[in-house]
Amino acid sequence: MDKLIPYSQPRPDAPTAREREILTHIWAGLTSQEIATRLQIAPKTVESHRANLLRKFRATNSAQLLRLALIEGILHMPSSTSTGPSQTAADAQSTTAVRKLTNLK
Numbered sequence: 001m002d003k004l005i006p007y008s009q010p011r012p013d014a015p016t017a018r019e020r021e022i023l024t025h026i027w028a029g030l031t032s033q034e035i036a037t038r039l040q041i042a043p044k045t046v047e048s049h050r051a052n053l054l055r056k057f058r059a060t061n062s063a064q065l066l067r068l069a070l071i072e073g074i075l076h077m078p079s080s081t082s083t084g085p086s087q088t089a090a091d092a093q094s095t096t097a098v099r100k101l102t103n104l105k
Helices: 017-027 032-039 043-057 062-071 089-103
Strands: none
Touching: 017 032, 017 043, 017 062, 032 043, 043 062
16 A cells, blocks of 8 residues: 555646645545635535545545645645744634634534
């Protein structure tokens, strides 16, 4: 399973800016409903973007999608070796927003 078998043809399309944004939210562990609420779009639109991403990456599930996005360098692992503060101001605001979002349920 460690080996990645290359495809004979490149991916058909690169992800759009919106699809990359959706991918980032999937990477953060948000559900389609949470992504839709955060981006103020319909949940069906999020599902459509997710389906497009699966097609473009030739993945069958979200785990494969995230793995391929990491391999291609579209997503990046957070650095755990940083010596500075653990969060920037933007990260802290984002975390607060997630907490508020989850408390709305």
